[in-house]
Amino acid sequence: MRAAIVGCGLIGRKRAFALAGARLVVCCDVRPERALALASQARAEAAIDWQETVRRRDVDLVIVATTHEALAPVAAAAASAGKHVLIEKPGARRAAELEPVREAARRAGVLVRVGYNHRYHRAIRQAFELVDAGALGELMFLRARYGHGGRPGYEREWRAQPELSGGGELIDQGSHLIDLARRFLGDFCDVKSFLGAFYWPMAVEDNCFLLLRTQEGRVASLHASWTEWKNLFSLEIYGRAGKIEVSGLGGSYGTERLTLYRMRPEMGPPETTTFEYPMPDDSWQAEFAEFLEDIRLGRAPQPGLADAQAVLRLIQRIYEEARP
Numbered sequence: 001m002r003a004a005i006v007g008c009g010l011i012g013r014k015r016a017f018a019l020a021g022a023r024l025v026v027c028c029d030v031r032p033e034r035a036l037a038l039a040s041q042a043r044a045e046a047a048i049d050w051q052e053t054v055r056r057r058d059v060d061l062v063i064v065a066t067t068h069e070a071l072a073p074v075a076a077a078a079a080s081a082g083k084h085v086l087i088e089k090p091g092a093r094r095a096a097e098l099e100p101v102r103e104a105a106r107r108a109g110v111l112v113r114v115g116y117n118h119r120y121h122r123a124i125r126q127a128f129e130l131v132d133a134g135a136l137g138e139l140m141f142l143r144a145r146y147g148h149g150g151r152p153g154y155e156r157e158w159r160a161q162p163e164l165s166g167g168g169e170l171i172d173q174g175s176h177l178i179d180l181a182r183r184f185l186g187d188f189c190d191v192k193s194f195l196g197a198f199y200w201p202m203a204v205e206d207n208c209f210l211l212l213r214t215q216e217g218r219v220a221s222l223h224a225s226w227t228e229w230k231n232l233f234s235l236e237i238y239g240r241a242g243k244i245e246v247s248g249l250g251g252s253y254g255t256e257r258l259t260l261y262r263m264r265p266e267m268g269p270p271e272t273t274t275f276e277y278p279m280p281d282d283s284w285q286a287e288f289a290e291f292l293e294d295i296r297l298g299r300a301p302q303p304g305l306a307d308a309q310a311v312l313r314l315i316q317r318i319y320e321e322a323r324p
Contacts, residue, residue, distance in 0.1 A: 001292060002058055004083075006050045006074050007065035008034040011088055011115075015063045016042045018284035021292045022061065028053040054078040061295075064088060065115075068171070069164045072097040079104035079112060084295055086288070088115045090175040091308035093166025094316055102305050113291045113301035114308040116179045120283035120290075123246045123258040124180070126275065127237065130260060131184060136239025141219040142184055144235045146173045147228025148252075150200060154226070160202040168204030170195060171315050174224035178311050179303060181212065181220035184237055187310065188212040188220070193318045199227045210318070242270065250281045 001022040005012050008029040016024055016038055028047040029035040039046035047053050054062050054077050062078035064071055064087045072092040075085045079101055091114045092098045105112045118124060130136065147169075158164045159172055182188070190213040195205035206226040213219050231253045235246040243261040248254035256277040261270040294301045 001060045001084075001295070003061045003063060004028060004053050004056065004059045005038070005063045005065060006053060006078075007063075007067075007070075007088075008038040009065065012063070012065035013038055013041075014284050015065055015086075015288070016044075018288050020285055020289060022288070025058055026053055026056065050074055051077060054083060055081045059083060061086070067158050067164050068093050068166050072101055075112065076100040076104045079108055079110050082108045082110060084110045084291075085112045086115055086291055087112060087308075089117070089179070089308070090114075090166075090171055090312060090315070091305070092312060093171070095309040095312035098305050098309050098312070105305070111291075111294055111298075111301055112305050113294065114303050114305065115287065116176060116303045116307070117283050117287055118176045118180060118249070119183065119303065120287040121249060121256060121281065122277040122283070123248075123256045123275070124235075125286070126258050127235070127244050127246055128183070130244060131237065131239075135242060135260065135262070136237065136244065137241030139185060139218055139237065139239045141221070142181060142235065142237045143221045144177045144181065145223045145225070145228075146177055146233050147223075147225030148173075148231045149229045150206075150226050155200045155202045160200070160204055162204050165204065167315065167319060168195075168197075168202065168208075169206055169224045169226045170208040170210075170318060171312075172224070172226075174208045174210070174222065175311050175315060177222045177224055178210075178212075178314060179307065180235065181222060182307070182310065183303075185218040185220055186214045186216065188314060189215050191314065191317060191321070193322060195318070195322045205322075208318075212314075250277075256281075 004026045024044045026045045027039040035046040061084045075087040192211040194209040200206045210222040233249045237244045245259045248256045259274045
């Protein structure tokens with residue numbers, strides 16, 4: 001597979017060096033210096049015209065890693081040109097923006113994967129395996145927190161501009177938490193939320209507090225924050241037979257760790273097993289390898305456009321209900 005990357009910022013750079021099984025042909029960015037810097041590192045061509053890039057005959061697959069307002073238009077153009085597409089989360093600013101992507105992919109017979117990369121961290125992968133194998137019994141609820149503290153001038157960056165981002169911390173790190181909660185518990189029908197700009201002088205929220213419930217009564221309590229002064233990732237999944245606790249994402253978020261608590265028949269202190277993953281993060285490689293397998297097998301990617309639209313519809317509902 002021959003790949004192009006549109007958007008050569010932090011995520012584009014991560015993607016460029018996680019393409020095992022594919023060859024990077026071109027790096028495209030509206031800022032020429034970023035395209036040239038990544039292209040020189042990755043031994044690829046540099047470009048500034050994304051429309052020309054996605055139509056290139058020597059490209060089979062396009063990775064879209066732009067700011068949010070450009071994700072769907074670039075992905076739709078790439079799919080229309082007959083390219084498979086890996087589009088960064090959240091995929092768009094609103095669910096409706098992904099309809100042209102869905103239609104273009106259907107017409108061209110190509111696959112689109114949405115880059116909810118956190119599903120591929122080692123501890124999360126193990127959590128999926130344990131839950132799917134029934135290690136926790138019937139699931140009851142989960143609790144998750146995710147955040148960082150920003151940096152000087154954060155209120156002037158693109159994520160603080162709703163016309164570019166589509167929202168604040170809810171659509172940023174909050175969308176990761178919603179995606180994971182949906183994967184474990186299912187779709188949510190009841191929503192309670194509180195959003196606020198507690199610290200940063202922004203037009204968007206820097207914290208979101210969510211309480212979500214499925215039709216079956218499973219509950220997710222989620223908090224995403226841009227005022228988490230020590231970077232944090234924490235996910236706790238509760239079943240009738242035990243609990244899984246995942247913490248850390250590597251780097252500044254701390255060592256990835258999963259602890260499994262199995263309830264004993266007599267209850268009391270649970271049987272506890274802890275797994276640590278101090279090795280380098282391989283989630284980007286694992287995610288891309290699965291997309292190549294999707295393409296080889298012709299199977300629908302998960303997460304795909306339907307997953308991204310479900311997350312975005314929930315986010316849009318929360319924003320609408322939060323308006324005065």
